[in-house]
Amino acid sequence: MTPDTDSDDPLAWARDYTPILKSFQEEYGENKPLEGYTIAFASHLEAKTGVAIETLHEAGAEVLFAPSEPQSTHGEVVEALDARDGITAFAQEGMTDEAFDTAQHDLLAHGPDFILDDGCELIAKVHADHPDVAADVIGGGEQTTAGITRLEAMETEDVLEFPVYGVNDTPMKHFFDNVHGTGESSLTNIAITSNTIISGKDVVVCGYGYCGRGIANKARGMGAKTIVTEVDPRKALQAHMDGHRVMDMDEAAEAGDLFITATGNRDVIRIEHFEQMADGVLLANSGHFDVEIVVPALEELAAEVTTPKEGITRYHMPDGRRLNLLAEGRLVNLTGPYSQGHPAEVMDTTFAMMFVAAYDMLVDGTDLAPGLYNIPDRLDREVAHRKLDTLGLSTEEMIESQRAYAEEWEHPDSSF
Ligand code: NAI
Numbered sequence: 001m002t003p004d005t006d007s008d009d010p011l012a013w014a015r016d017y018t019p020i021l022k023s024f025q026e027e028y029g030e031n032k033p034l035e036g037y038t039i040a041f042a043s044h045l046e047a048k049t050g051v052a053i054e055t056l057h058e059a060g061a062e063v064l065f066a067p068s069e070p071q072s073t074h075g076e077v078v079e080a081l082d083a084r085d086g087i088t089a090f091a092q093e094g095m096t097d098e099a100f101d102t103a104q105h106d107l108l109a110h111g112p113d114f115i116l117d118d119g120c121e122l123i124a125k126v127h128a129d130h131p132d133v134a135a136d137v138i139g140g141g142e143q144t145t146a147g148i149t150r151l152e153a154m155e156t157e158d159v160l161e162f163p164v165y166g167v168n169d170t171p172m173k174h175f176f177d178n179v180h181g182t183g184e185s186s187l188t189n190i191a192i193t194s195n196t197i198i199s200g201k202d203v204v205v206c207g208y209g210y211c212g213r214g215i216a217n218k219a220r221g222m223g224a225k226t227i228v229t230e231v232d233p234r235k236a237l238q239a240h241m242d243g244h245r246v247m248d249m250d251e252a253a254e255a256g257d258l259f260i261t262a263t264g265n266r267d268v269i270r271i272e273h274f275e276q277m278a279d280g281v282l283l284a285n286s287g288h289f290d291v292e293i294v295v296p297a298l299e300e301l302a303a304e305v306t307t308p309k310e311g312i313t314r315y316h317m318p319d320g321r322r323l324n325l326l327a328e329g330r331l332v333n334l335t336g337p338y339s340q341g342h343p344a345e346v347m348d349t350t351f352a353m354m355f356v357a358a359y360d361m362l363v364d365g366t367d368l369a370p371g372l373y374n375i376p377d378r379l380d381r382e383v384a385h386r387k388l389d390t391l392g393l394s395t396e397e398m399i400e401s402q403r404a405y406a407e408e409w410e411h412p413d414s415s416f
Contacts, residue, residue, distance in 0.1 A: 010050065011050045017343070017344035018351070019348060019390035020349065021055045023386055023389075028060070033060060034059040037362050038064060041053055041064070041065040043143070044334045044341050045073040046073075046074040046341055047340075050081055056355065056358070059355075061086075064110055071095075071328075072334040109130065113362070115140040117147055119150075120147035121147075123150075134162070141354050142167055142168060143167045143353075145209070160371055163361065165360075165374070178209075179210050179213060180346055182211040182262065183218040185339075186286040188333070190258065192336075193327070196282070198224050198258070199224065201225070201258050203219045203226050203256065203259075204227045204256035204258070206259065206268045207261065212262040219260075227245045229246075250272070250276070253269075253274075257281060258284070260332075261284075261293055264288060266292060268293070274297060274317075279322055280322055283329070286333060290328065295329045301315065311326060311336045311338070312324050313325045
C-alpha cells in the first residue's frame with residue numbers, strides 16, 4: 001500500500017478544490033515574482049486560507065499571518081504553515097480576545113509591505129498604533145463587507161496612508177462568497193450544530209444584502225418558510241418580489257423558529273425582541289462581528305444559562321421559555337464546533353482576488369494614491385476566465401458585428 005501522505009497534510013483536501021490558486025502556484029512558482037516582499041495576511045485560519053498563504057509564499061513572498069477572529073483558528077493548519085521557512089504564524093487555536101489583539105500588533109511590528117485583511121483589523125491597527133509601519137506599507141486588500149465599511153469611514157476621515165483594493169466589492173468575490181458561501185455554510189453549520197431540520201421552520205433572516213439573500217433563498221430551497229427584515233426599502237421590496245415575507249423585527253420576533261443575522265450592523269436582535277420570542281428558538285449570526293445579536297441582553301434576562309449541546313448556549317427565561325444561541329453569537333459558519341467556513345471552491349475565487357490585488361500593486365506596479373479602490377474590471381474578468389477554465393466551461397466571444405452594435409447608439413439597421 002502507498003503511504004497516506006494526505007492524512008499528514010491538513011491542506012491536502014482543500015488544495016483539490018482550489019484550482020485557481022493551484023494555477024497561480026504553477027504559473028509563479030518558478031519565477032517567484034513576489035520575492036522581496038513581506039505580505040501580512042489576516043483571515044479565518046483554516047485549510048483554504050492555508051492554501052492561499054502557501055500560494056503567496058510559492059510566488060516568492062514572505063508571509064506573516066494572524067487570525068481575523070479569535071475563535072475560528074484551526075491549530076493543525078497554523079502548525080503546518082508555521083513550520084515552513086518564510087511563513088510565520090501569529091496565531092493559536094482558541095485565542096482570547098486579548099491574545100488575538102496582541103498577536104496582530106506583534107505581526108504589524110514586523111513591518112509588512114502589503115496587508116491582505118479580513119474585517120480591516122490589521123489596517124485599522126496599523127494606522128492607529130503603528131504609524132511608522134503604515135507610512136511604509138505599499139498597499140492592501142480587504143475581503144469582507146464589514147472591513148469595507150470601516151475603510152469607507154477611514155477614507156471619509158482622510159486618514160488612509162496607502163491604497164487599498166476593496167476586494168469584497170468585486171463581482172468575483174461577493175457574487176459567490178457572500179451569496180453562496182455564506183448561504184450554504186451558515187445553514188449547514190446551524191443544522192449540524194443543532195441537529196435540527198431547516199425544512200418547515202419559520203426562518204427569519206435579518207438583512208437582505210448579498211449574504212442574507214443567499215441564506216434566505218437557500219433556506220427556502222430546503223423547505224423553510226422565510227421571513228426577511230430590512231432597513232433598506234429597496235432590499236425589502238426585492239425580498240418581497242423574491243417571494244419572502246417581509247416584516248419588522250417586532251413582528252418577526254414572534255413569528256420565527258430560527259433567526260439568522262447578516263447585516264454587518266449592530267444591535268439587530270435586542271432585548272425587546274427576546275421578550276417576544278417563542279420557547280426553543282434558535283439564534284445564529286452570520287455577520288462579521290459578534291454584535292448583531294445583543295448577547296449581554298440575553299445574559300441580563302436569563303434566570304439560568306446552560307449548555308445543552310456543544311456550540312449552543314441556552315438562556316432560560318424566568319417565564320420558562322428557552323432561547324438557544326449558536327456559536328456565542330459569533331460567525332456561525334466559522335466559529336461553531338463543527339464549522340469549517342465556506343466551501344473551498346468559493347474561497348478559491350475570493351483568495352484568487354486577494355492574490356491579484358497584491359500582484360497588481362506589487363508586481364505590475366499599479367501606483368495609486370492612498371484611498372479605497374475597486375479592483376480593475378480586467379482582473380476580475382481574468383480570474384473569472386481562469387475559474388471557468390478549471391471547470392471546463394467556455395463563454396461566447398462577441399463577433400465583430402456585435403461589438404460594433406454594442407458601441408453604436410443609432411442602430412440604423414433595426415426595423416422599428
Ligand atoms: P450587504 O451590505 O450586502 O447587506 C447587508 C444588509 O443588511 C443591507 O441590505 C442592509 O440594508 C441590511 N441591514 C443593515 N442594518 C439592518 C438592520 N438593523 N436590520 C435589518 N437589515 C439591516 O452586506 P453582506 O455582503 O451581505 O454582508 C453582511 C455581513 O456578513 C457583513 O458583516 C459581512 O462582513 C459578513 N460576511 C460574513 C461572511 C461569513 O462567512 N459569515 C462572508 C461574507 C460577509
